[in-house]
Amino acid sequence: MAKTAQQPVLVIMGVSGSGKSTVAGVLAGRLGWELAEGDDLHPESNVAKMQSGQPLTDDDRWPWLERVADWIREHTASGTPGIITCSALKKRYRDVLRGEGVVFVFLQGSKEHISGRLASRHGHFMPPALLESQFEALEEPTEDENFISLSVAASPSEEAQEVIERLSLEPKSTGATTAGANRVPGH
Template identity: 55%
Template structure:
């Protein structure tokens, strides 16, 4: 789908996706700040068992992911039903996973980087539950975006702020003002 067609979505929900360490949280935060949109961290929706499994170096399987994806979908549907734009992070590595998240308002924003670049970033992180040893399995599982998915792909060679600015420009996104005190 062309960026001008994506820009026509009235209250989009961006699913900032990609492998672990690609910058989903950082870019989603920059986008939320620029746009004034609600943001959710998909990792916060993982059941405790999933976090423990990944922290011990064991990759998640589909049985682990489906309940998590259902929670991510619930957040997306809540935004859609409220007519609100939003941003959520989610690896969304496979077509089947993305199919679970699809709504007419959803735009997948794939942050794309090479294993060497992402691996370097991942190795520098000390505050994340997922060990670098699982990164290769994510690259193996990652399926390319298809033409029938409302999506854009953005390289991660620039700063997170520059990436967020590029996404805003590509999709023609605009800021939503909220009353003081409204939660993001």
């Protein structure tokens, strides 16, 4: 699977702590593609709810998913490659995001491994206590979805390289870019 006729928009997905932002930043730097952090598109009410330790409901997520989908559609309509992070935990969420030229990159890991990562992460609004709800909500991508899966046991650099190789992407040939240099904040 995971083939597209045009330069793709990659949706880096997985539970909180799976490394979406880090892998996306490495990919954006290597490819020279625009990067958007899906979390930046959350309404303030969603951020406040998560900061207080409350999981989001589907009603909370729909406006956010529409913002993410708008970003994706802007890129696919113009044929512009891009990378966006989004947990996209349920199939119905991915159904809102998917389309021609969209490839989901599913970062998979055990609850224990990801929990260890979250315990050492600071400054993010998603508290480690909500990881259980993320795993409960997770519906892994299925054959009818355009995706590749990666184990989070590798380093972010190795994971990014695997994405480039598996999707036959062309790294940018001029000078190195720092990870996330092409990042565009939510709009």
